[in-house]
Amino acid sequence: MASIIRHVSVVFFLVSLLHFGSSSSEKELEYEKWISWNKQNYLMKKKIMATETVRGIKVVDVKLRNAEMNKVRVSVSQNGTGDFMTIREALASIHLKNTKRVVLDIGPGVYREKIIVPKTMDFITFLGNASDPPTITWNDTASSINGRDGRPMKTFQSATVAVDASYFLAFNIKFENTAPHKIGSAGEQAVALRISGTKAAFYSCSFYGSQDTLYDHKGLHYFYNCFIQGSVDFIFGYGRSLYENCHLNSLAKKVASLTAQKRNDASMQSGFSFKDSKITGSGHVYLGRAWGDYSRVVFSYTFMDSLVLPQGWSDWGKQSNDERVYYGEYECSGPGANLSGRVSWARILTAQEAKPFIGTYFIDGDTWLTSPLTAANS
Ligand SMILES: *[C@@H]1O[C@H](CO)[C@@H](O)[C@H](O)[C@H]1NC(C)=O
């Protein structure tokens, strides 16, 4: 890991030299700011890493290290052989201010439950079996009535599973919101998963919904080998997230957008990066539309089927955003990746420009991301 970091910093350094003195356009200025932020961030992390060493290994996050060393397992099974029969009951048994890794070993089956992992309940893992992954399903929408105050619950509360805690992990889990979507009707945002905590990772999970399937709300997130399906804006929010080896499948009937990234301020270090992924499905889709004025999305090494519109990106009718958004593509393939019809403000990235987005360093992974095997085994 250390050598990767060193390599990255060298690249950042070189890139910043190349760009020095050429701040003619707002775009370039933006890019330089991003690079210099990355350099500062790297230096800060190096300082933290130098502060503690355990058995010759630099410990970056003491809280995380302690949580993993005190790991416990709880089983959830619908046939009554586990500690609990529902995920809600299992979560209710965990201390609200949790400090150790608690792995919920979830047996196969369809769990019709609406779940919230509260803000202080860090270090929870949902572990399903790859050969028969459990499904967590519900069907609230933004216009569903909230039982507490009798008002519509809005997009935020429509989530089947909402994670407000940090250090959340999930393996082989199917997250689903089954509310149907009709074109042109309002209030049908129906989230399958909302992730609002930071330092969360999802491995081999699937997300099924229609409008607004995956609310990548905020924080640092990693998605690996995941399947994400929806119709409109089905990955949205202002998380800083890396999606690797993921499959985005559109259910759109007409024209829609895959992502609606909400970076709405030039100083926000937020953005979605998709690497080694693929885009398939129905309708005609933009890769992204600017929910935030400084929306940032990058696709690299990704297969794009013909559903991707030649224009590629949408400013959501706000031309002043064209200079502000950061919509990049690098080394993509397939009929949808033809760049000849792209909007003029789409960025065809050079290797140097793509570099900051295409590794787990994009999400500060070296400070919190453990290898999937280590994370799954106790
Ligand atoms: C009950 O389900 C678990 C998985 O949750 C499985 O390992 C176990 O074999 C099942 N037992 C019976 C009796 O079906």
Ligand SMILES: *[C@@H]1O[C@H](CO)[C@@H](O)[C@H](O)[C@H]1NC(C)=O
């Ligand atoms: C997953 O399920 C299969 C089939 O029931 C079983 O053979 C295997 O041991 C399970 N894996 C784990 C990690 O529990």
Ligand SMILES: *[C@@H]1O[C@H](CO)[C@@H](O)[C@H](O)[C@H]1NC(C)=O
């Ligand atoms: C959710 O499903 C339940 C049970 O099938 C149904 O009664 C309810 O109307 C559905 N709610 C929405 C908002 O679709």
Ligand SMILES: *[C@@H]1O[C@H](CO)[C@@H](O)[C@H](O)[C@H]1NC(C)=O
């Ligand atoms: C890309 O699209 C243009 C315009 O439609 C077309 O002329 C060109 O052949 C396409 N290139 C590839 C590699 O398909």
